[in-house]
Amino acid sequence: MNELRKDYLLDRWVVIASHRRRRPTDFIESRREEKKTATCPFCPGNEHLTPPASLIYFMEGDELRRDCDKNGERRKDWIVRCVPNLYPAFSPPSSKINSKRSGCGCISMEALGHHEVLIESPNHDEHPSVARVTQLVYVINALRDRFSFLMTKEYVRYVSIFRNHGAGAGASLSHAHTQIIATPIIPKILREERDASKEFYLENKDCIFCRIVDSEIKSERFIWSNESFVAFAPWASINPFEFWIFPKRHQSSIVDLIDSEIKELAEALRVSLGGLRRLLNDPPYNLGFHMIPEEHYHWHIEVYPNLAIWAGFEKSTGMFINTVPPEEAAASLSEAFESEEESLT
Amino acid sequence: MNELRKDYLLDRWVVIASHRRRRPTDFIESRREEKKTATCPFCPGNEHLTPPASLIYFMEGDELRRDCDKNGERRKDWIVRCVPNLYPAFSPPSSKINSKRSGCGCISMEALGHHEVLIESPNHDEHPSVARVTQLVYVINALRDRFSFLMTKEYVRYVSIFRNHGAGAGASLSHAHTQIIATPIIPKILREERDASKEFYLENKDCIFCRIVDSEIKSERFIWSNESFVAFAPWASINPFEFWIFPKRHQSSIVDLIDSEIKELAEALRVSLGGLRRLLNDPPYNLGFHMIPEEHYHWHIEVYPNLAIWAGFEKSTGMFINTVPPEEAAASLSEAFESEEESLT
Numbered sequence: 001m002n003e004l005r006k007d008y009l010l011d012r013w014v015v016i017a018s019h020r021r022r023r024p025t026d027f028i029e030s031r032r033e034e035k036k037t038a039t040c041p042f043c044p045g046n047e048h049l050t051p052p053a054s055l056i057y058f059m060e061g062d063e064l065r066r067d068c069d070k071n072g073e074r075r076k077d078w079i080v081r082c083v084p085n086l087y088p089a090f091s092p093p094s095s096k097i098n099s100k101r102s103g104c105g106c107i108s109m110e111a112l113g114h115h116e117v118l119i120e121s122p123n124h125d126e127h128p129s130v131a132r133v134t135q136l137v138y139v140i141n142a143l144r145d146r147f148s149f150l151m152t153k154e155y156v157r158y159v160s161i162f163r164n165h166g167a168g169a170g171a172s173l174s175h176a177h178t179q180i181i182a183t184p185i186i187p188k189i190l191r192e193e194r195d196a197s198k199e200f201y202l203e204n205k206d207c208i209f210c211r212i213v214d215s216e217i218k219s220e221r222f223i224w225s226n227e228s229f230v231a232f233a234p235w236a237s238i239n240p241f242e243f244w245i246f247p248k249r250h251q252s253s254i255v256d257l258i259d260s261e262i263k264e265l266a267e268a269l270r271v272s273l274g275g276l277r278r279l280l281n282d283p284p285y286n287l288g289f290h291m292i293p294e295e296h297y298h299w300h301i302e303v304y305p306n307l308a309i310w311a312g313f314e315k316s317t318g319m320f321i322n323t324v325p326p327e328e329a330a331a332s333l334s335e336a337f338e339s340e341e342e343s344l345t
Numbered sequence: 346m347n348e349l350r351k352d353y354l355l356d357r358w359v360v361i362a363s364h365r366r367r368r369p370t371d372f373i374e375s376r377r378e379e380k381k382t383a384t385c386p387f388c389p390g391n392e393h394l395t396p397p398a399s400l401i402y403f404m405e406g407d408e409l410r411r412d413c414d415k416n417g418e419r420r421k422d423w424i425v426r427c428v429p430n431l432y433p434a435f436s437p438p439s440s441k442i443n444s445k446r447s448g449c450g451c452i453s454m455e456a457l458g459h460h461e462v463l464i465e466s467p468n469h470d471e472h473p474s475v476a477r478v479t480q481l482v483y484v485i486n487a488l489r490d491r492f493s494f495l496m497t498k499e500y501v502r503y504v505s506i507f508r509n510h511g512a513g514a515g516a517s518l519s520h521a522h523t524q525i526i527a528t529p530i531i532p533k534i535l536r537e538e539r540d541a542s543k544e545f546y547l548e549n550k551d552c553i554f555c556r557i558v559d560s561e562i563k564s565e566r567f568i569w570s571n572e573s574f575v576a577f578a579p580w581a582s583i584n585p586f587e588f589w590i591f592p593k594r595h596q597s598s599i600v601d602l603i604d605s606e607i608k609e610l611a612e613a614l615r616v617s618l619g620g621l622r623r624l625l626n627d628p629p630y631n632l633g634f635h636m637i638p639e640e641h642y643h644w645h646i647e648v649y650p651n652l653a654i655w656a657g658f659e660k661s662t663g664m665f666i667n668t669v670p671p672e673e674a675a676a677s678l679s680e681a682f683e684s685e686e687e688s689l690t
Contacts, residue, residue, distance in 0.1 A: 005581040008557050009541035010534065014583045014665040022668045024677050027585065027652045028626045089658075089666045106580040162657030170656030179657070187662035189355065196354040212353050235451040236350040238359045240372065281373045288661025304660055307372045311515030312507030312524065313434075315649055316633025317532035320359040321434045323367045332369050 001091055002111035004184070011188055015089045015111045042119045042175035047074035047081075054116060055082040055145060057138055064138075066145070079135075080142045081119040082180075088115035090181055093155065112155045114182040118142055119175065127165065127176045129273040129282070133344075136266035143178065143289075144254045144262075150182040151293065158186045159291070166284030169306040186292070194292050201296035209298030213246050220327045224271065224337040228264035231272050233326035233333065240308055240324035241280065243333060245272060245301040253291035253299045269301075270344065275337035276305060283307060346436055347456035349529070356533055360434045360456045387464045387520035392419035392426075399461060400427040400490055402483055409483075411490070424480075425487045426464040427525075433460035435526055438500065457500045459527040463487055464520065472510065472521045474618040474627070478689075481611035488523065488634075489599045489607075495527040496638065503531045504636070511629030514651040531637070539637050546641035554643030558591050565672045569616065569682040573609035576617050578671035578678065585653055585669035586625065588678060590617060590646040598636035598644045614646075615689065620682035621650060628652055 003016045041049035052069030056078045059065070069075060090113030120126060120139045128136060143161055150159045160181045164171040186194065200208040216222060216232040223231040223243055231245050245268055247261065257265065276285065284306040291299040314320050348361045386394035397414030401423045404410070414420060435458030465471060465484045473481060488506055495504045505526045509516040531539065545553040561567060561577040568576040568588055576590050590613055592606065602610065621630065629651040636644040659665050 007581045008579070009553065010537050012581065012583070012663070012665070014581045014667050016581075016670050017666050017668045018670055021670070021673070022585070024586070024624050027628065158662075160658055160662050162661055164656045168654075170654035181658055183662075183664065187664040189661065189663040192355050208354065234353070236352045236357065236359045236361075238357070240367070241369070279369050283372070286657035286660050288657050290661065302661060309513075309515035310655065311509045312631035312633050313505055313526055315631050316507055316534065316635065316647060317503075317505050317528075318357070318534040319528065319532040320357070321362050322359050323362045325361050325363055325366070328366070 001094065002089060004109045004111045006107040008106070013185060013187070017087075017089050017111075040124060040173065040175050042081075042117075042173060042177060043124055044076060044078075044122045047076060050074075050083040050117075051086065053078070053081050053083050055142060056080070057142060078119075078122065080121065080138045082142060082146055083117055083119070085115040085117055085179070090115050090183060092153075109184065112184045114150055114153075114156070114180070116146060116180040118146065118178040118180060120178060121176050124175045127273070128163075128269045129277040131176070131270060133263070133266045133270050136269055137262055139178070140254065140257070140262050140265055140269075143180070144257065146180055147253065147291070148255055150180070153182065155184050156182040158183045158190060160187070161289040161291075163287040164284075165287070166282070166306070169284035169286050171284075190290060190292060193290065194294065194297060197298070198294070198296050207250050207296060207298050209246065209300070210250055213248065213298075221330045223330050223334045224268075224275075224341075226264050226267055226271075228261045229268040231268065231333075231337065233330040234302075235326065237322055237324075237326040237329065238320040239304045239306075240322060241276070241283075241305045241329045241333060242322075242326070243272065243276075243303050243329070245269075245303070247299065250298055252295065252297045253293050254289070255293065256299075267344075271337050271341045272303065272333075274340040274343075275333060276303070278340055279332055279336035280305060280307070346439065347434060349454045349456045351452040353451070358530065358532070362432075362434050362456075385469060385518065385520050387426075387462075387518060387522060388469055389421060389423075389467045392421060395419075395428040395462075396431065398423070398426050398428050400487060401425070402487060423464075423467065425466065425483045427461055427487060427491055428464070430460040430462055430524070435460050435528060437498075454529065457529045459495055459498075459501070459525070461491060461525040463491065463523040463525060465523060466521050469520050472618070473508075473614045474622040476521070476615060478608070478611045478615050481614055482607055484523070485599065485602075485607050485610055485614075488525070489602065491525050492598065492636070493600055495525070498527065500529050501527040503528045503535060505532070506634040506636075508632040509629075510632070511627070511651070514629035514631050516629075535635060535637060538635065539639065539642060542643070543639070543641050552595050552641060552643050554591065554645070555595055558593065558643075566675045568675050568679045569613075569620075569686075571609050571612055571616075573606045574613040576613065576678075576682065578675040579647075580671065582667055582669075582671040582674065583665040584649045584651075585667060586621070586628075586650045586674045586678060587667075587671070588617065588621075588648050588674070590614075590648070592644065595643055597638050597640065597642045599634070600638065601644075612689075616682050616686045617648065617678075619685040619688075620678060621648070623685055624677055624681035625650060625652070 056067050056075050057080045058077045090111045147159050163178045197208050221233045231243050286304045288302050401412050401420050402425045403422045435456045492504050508523045542553050566578045576588050578588050631649045633647050
């Protein structure tokens with residue numbers, strides 16, 4: 001079991017991932033040459049290279065079916081496939097009881113939770129920026145299934161869904177995939193968002209995110225929208241060409257999505273990530289869902305293109321420098337999203 | 346004047362650096378090939394490529410002298426040289442009054458402050474990991490001079506001193522240099538440290554950092570010490586092989602250093618950064634000073650080797666995963682620091 005430690009003073013937690021332990025020489029070698037994986041463990045036919053799937057979508061005739069791998073067997077006819085991470089940062093409780101480390105007032109707990117990978121398509125390169133919208137509908141539904149399931153665990157307080165695209169953004173495998181991490185605490189950024197939105201809700205009987213969306217739709221930071229979703233460059237973007245995607249209807253997580261909204265979200269992902277690829281030559285990026293199943297919270301997606309390095313200033317102060325004003329980013333992205341949307345029809 | 350913006354909800358500030366503005370194509374080109382600078386603007390003889398120096402150390406006979414460039418002239422006989430950054434993130438107030446942007450309740454202020462570069466040596470490659478200890482004494486004294494000066498400005502609330510080493514850690518020029526940024530607010534991480542240490546001080550009439558140092562010196566995270574400084578791997582290190590350097594004596598900034606401590610600090614930097622180079626083949630790293638001139642605060646240096654990528658999970662949650670337990674990092678670093686120290690004598 002990995003260990004979760006809190007900083008001496010800061011409200012900052014780190015997983016000390018002894019299960020993924022690396023020695024000094026590992027870092028030197030990995031800098032010398034990037035590892036090339038001859039065999040992709042996520043491609044069809046290589047299912048035995050991953051743990052048994054926790055969720056599989058497959059077709060039976062015209063009908064979509066859900067199942068999981070049983071008795072150590074691996075289904076081969078999947079459309080999307082969710083598997084436990086081979087080197088999990090967080091793990092479910094084991095039967096043996098682990099004693100907690102003591103000493104020096106340092107706070108520690110077990111890194112209880114889950115760490116899964118959603119393989120988004122049997123096609124190695126079917127990233128959202130080029131995917132069929134129908135395939136993205138499966139992906140969103142599968143994420144919804146896993147999110148709902150993991151949130152029921154008594155030791156889970158938060159489920160983080162995120163996507164690293166490109167080696168520069170930390171993707172260690174190039175097959176299209178999303179990661180799902182369930183944690184035993186609500187992480188710092190989410191707790192701050194929750195506290196601020198809850199306070200606003202109690203004072204104003206209104207959702208602060210709804211207000212932000214209403215305001216940004218009319219601002220020069222607006223990028224694109226369809227029936228149910230809107231994309232804009234946030235007022236205080238910390239990354240060049242950062243954008244956020246919000247559902248127009250107030251809802252706290254993807255569990256609340258109705259079918260038409262799932263299709264609209266699939267389209268929003270295809271258009272926005274395709275537009276980003278188009279504008280910046282398929283840049284590396286990180287994408288994160290922010291979801292808290294509480295009445296006052298409004299879920300959304302934040303996309304961080306990885307075009308600048310967070311260096312000494314950012315890391316030691318928690319303040320950021322962004323060389324692209326969000327208004328200019330929005331203008332460029334808007335044009336690119338529109339071109340992408342046209343190419344789809 | 347650049348603009349400083351606050352996030353809608355989070356206590357997170359970003360400089361929208363319009364003065365360093367970049368277009369989409371700039372990012373594509375910079376990914377295609379790294380820029381090679383034929384002429385180093387920090388090397389002796391190229392002083393005309395930088396703004397006039399705000400501080401210069403030079404020798405007059407056996408005597409060390411301090412001065413600055415005057416009347417647009419550039420002194421050539423410097424030992425260390427501090428110049429304004431050509432593309433500053435923060436700038437001193439100009440004579441013209443800039444109106445503030447309004448609308449949507451978004452908070453903004455002028456990015457008032459300073460952004461300087463301390464050129465650490467006339468020798469291009471005299472990084473702290475290989476520098477003469479005597480040269481590092483000049484560097485520390487010069488940083489002390491600029492810190493003291495900038496803290497007197499009425500619009501300055503914090504002075505961040507940091508170092509980016511290697512292109513992978515965001516260093517755009519390879520000549521040995523440190524950056525100094527003065528900001529009009531106390532950045533988030535520092536404010537949290539200040540608030541927590543102040544609270545502890547009021548309750549216990551003691552410095553929480555002194556307690557941490559006392560405890561870590563005896564722990565398996567201890568790495569190295571000399572008369573006045575101690576290096577250890579922090580309990581909740583967020584980076585592989587992260588280490589912190591603390592003065593043993595309680596002091597709030599480098600202004601409080603006495604001469605013998607300056608020499609000991611120079612030695613601690615040489616041994617620790619030399620040890621890091623030795624252990625991990627000169628890895629990229631970010632180094633940051635944490636200094637708040639208040640009684641209860643205890644200044645220190647944090648060194649973050651840049652060996653892992655902060656990706657979607659870290660960026661969207663503010664939680665971290667570290668694959669090297671600090672206790673193991675400390676064991677390896679301790680050996681490397683000792684070898685480095687022996688090589689010096």
